[in-house]
Amino acid sequence: MTHGKLRMVSLVADDGRRYVVREEKGPEHRYGTQFMIFFTEALTDAAARLSGAEFRVLGRLPRHLSYKDFRPLRRETLAAEMNLSGAAVSTALKRLNELGYIERKGTGWATQWRLSLDLGWQGTVQAYHKERRKRAEEAAKQPKLQAIPGDASPPTT
Numbered sequence: 441m442t443h444g445k446l447r448m449v450s451l452v453a454d455d456g457r458r459y460v461v462r463e464e465k466g467p468e469h470r471y472g473t474q475f476m477i478f479f480t481e482a483l484t485d486a487a488a489r490l491s492g493a494e495f496r497v498l499g500r501l502p503r504h505l506s507y508k509d510f511r512p513l514r515r516e517t518l519a520a521e522m523n524l525s526g527a528a529v530s531t532a533l534k535r536l537n538e539l540g541y542i543e544r545k546g547t548g549w550a551t552q553w554r555l556s557l558d559l560g561w562q563g564t565v566q567a568y569h570k571e572r573r574k575r576a577e578e579a580a581k582q583p584k585l586q587a588i589p590g591d592a593s594p595p596t597t
Contacts, residue, residue, distance in 0.1 A: 510552035
């Protein structure tokens, strides 16, 4: 199916997982055609859980963010492109992060974002699995906080 200048295709993998593929061809892609894959289950889930503005922001984010690298994102830029208020974009980004569709690193002006691997991927299947393994290894290296059994009340003097 065609949406304006974008071509959308629905695919089913050997394991039964469904994908929506969007053809990417813009000024930054001079040679050949690139594809971005959205996992159908994630899009269905997002459509059920998000407001209209939040879903629109999610649909716009692949133009600005990567599945692999964290990137800065100015809410003012996104708001102007989508004819939304900056507050609406901030609220949408917060909700998308809470639901796991995007990931956040940093705070304030240094905040950077990336798309979740649960949402989709841009690139080869091998690169997708390599990135999944890399993130799992990074998560395993993170220190885990454990509760200490006993009285958690502060000492009295």
